[in-house]
Amino acid sequence: MRIAISGANGRMGRMLIEAVLQHPDLTLAVAIDHAGSPSLGQDAGAFLGQQTGVTISADIEQLQYADCLIDFTRPEGTLHYLEACKRFGTKMVIGTTGFSTEEKQTIEKAAEQIAIVFAPNMSVGVNATLKLLALAAQLLNTGYDVEIFEAHHRHKVDAPSGTALIMGEVIANEWGKNLNDIADWARHGHTGAREEGHIGFSVVRGGDIIGDHTVMFCGTGERIEISHKSSSRSTYAQGSCRAALFLKDKANGLFSMSDVISA
Numbered sequence: 001m002r003i004a005i006s007g008a009n010g011r012m013g014r015m016l017i018e019a020v021l022q023h024p025d026l027t028l029a030v031a032i033d034h035a036g037s038p039s040l041g042q043d044a045g046a047f048l049g050q051q052t053g054v055t056i057s058a059d060i061e062q063l064q065y066a067d068c069l070i071d072f073t074r075p076e077g078t079l080h081y082l083e084a085c086k087r088f089g090t091k092m093v094i095g096t097t098g099f100s101t102e103e104k105q106t107i108e109k110a111a112e113q114i115a116i117v118f119a120p121n122m123s124v125g126v127n128a129t130l131k132l133l134a135l136a137a138q139l140l141n142t143g144y145d146v147e148i149f150e151a152h153h154r155h156k157v158d159a160p161s162g163t164a165l166i167m168g169e170v171i172a173n174e175w176g177k178n179l180n181d182i183a184d185w186a187r188h189g190h191t192g193a194r195e196e197g198h199i200g201f202s203v204v205r206g207g208d209i210i211g212d213h214t215v216m217f218c219g220t221g222e223r224i225e226i227s228h229k230s231s232s233r234s235t236y237a238q239g240s241c242r243a244a245l246f247l248k249d250k251a252n253g254l255f256s257m258s259d260v261i262s263a
């Protein structure tokens with residue numbers, strides 16, 4: 001399967017290039033970054049000291065030479081590449097986070113034409129954790145206050161993380177609620193007492209933390225914590241490669257990592 005990587009010079013872009021180069025069933029065909037990127041014109045494997053023959057370019061017409069684009073960039077970048085992928089029938093694995101509701105709807109609509117895996121976290125461990133959270137939310141549906149904590153590196157631009165948001169959505173769905181109606185996004189000053197049935201979020205940004213998520217179910221006399229901690233970005237890259245292969249025989253449709261790990 002011929003793979004294109006966008007954000008080729010980014011933290012995840014580089015992890016993905018390495019993972020694709022090592023994967024027996026995937027070939028690195030295209031590497032893209034934005035028009036202002038200092039990486040344009042470099043070999044995609046230069047950071048590994050390797051010559052791959054694939055040059056990083058800003059030319060989105062290159063996407064016609066790939067079966068699947070793996071995109072970890074910014075929402076505006078993803079939507080730009082989405083248009084080209086629709087035009088060429090190129091599948092997409094989208095790991096980018098921070099989309100608005102309208103932007104998510106644009107991706108959903110595009111999936112009527114092309115096959116897309118869209119997930120805020122590609123790690124198998126996090127997607128298994130989502131299943132544990134659904135069960136915990138069913139069992140602890142009264143008398144437990146839910147608080148979601150996440151910590152990431154100093155460069156992360158969106159908050160709460162896409163993973164924290166989907167964790168909240170999984171729990172809210174189990175409770176038959178819309179997350180936006182019950183989320184306490186931040187607290188400061190005289191907040192008043194905690195509202196029953198709400199989900200609180202708290203965020204840390206610092207140093208090189210790759211990604212920590214903890215969901216607390218705080219009851220009276222006890223507290224249950226479900227945590228996932230990433231120690232390498234390679235899990236996201238491996239999950240993305242698995243997602244690309246999952247799309248191989250799909251003509252169109254929107255899929256999650258839950259679909260990928262259950263296949």
Ligand SMILES: NC(=O)C1=CN([C@@H]2O[C@H](COP(=O)(O)OP(=O)(O)OC[C@H]3O[C@@H](n4cnc5c(N)ncnc54)[C@H](OP(=O)(O)O)[C@@H]3O)[C@@H](O)[C@H]2O)C=CC1
Nearest residue numbers: 007009010011012034072073077095096097120121122236
């Ligand atoms: N789903 C998952 O499993 C994971 C998701 N993520 C998400 O992936 C995204 C990227 O993360 P990360 O690799 O750490 O970020 P980086 O900033 O390291 O990489 C992003 C890449 O995209 C480029 N870029 C920036 N703006 C645009 C744009 N408008 N159009 C096209 N390209 C652009 C950057 O270029 P430049 O550096 O020149 O600005 C860079 O090459 C984030 O949304 C993050 O939350 C991250 C890890 C796991």
Ligand SMILES: O=C(O)C1=N[C@H](C(=O)O)C[C@H](O)C1
Nearest residue numbers: 097120121156161162163211
């Ligand atoms: O920006 C990151 O680094 C990460 N982003 C994703 C998110 O927003 O959940 C996934 C992971 O936590 C790393």
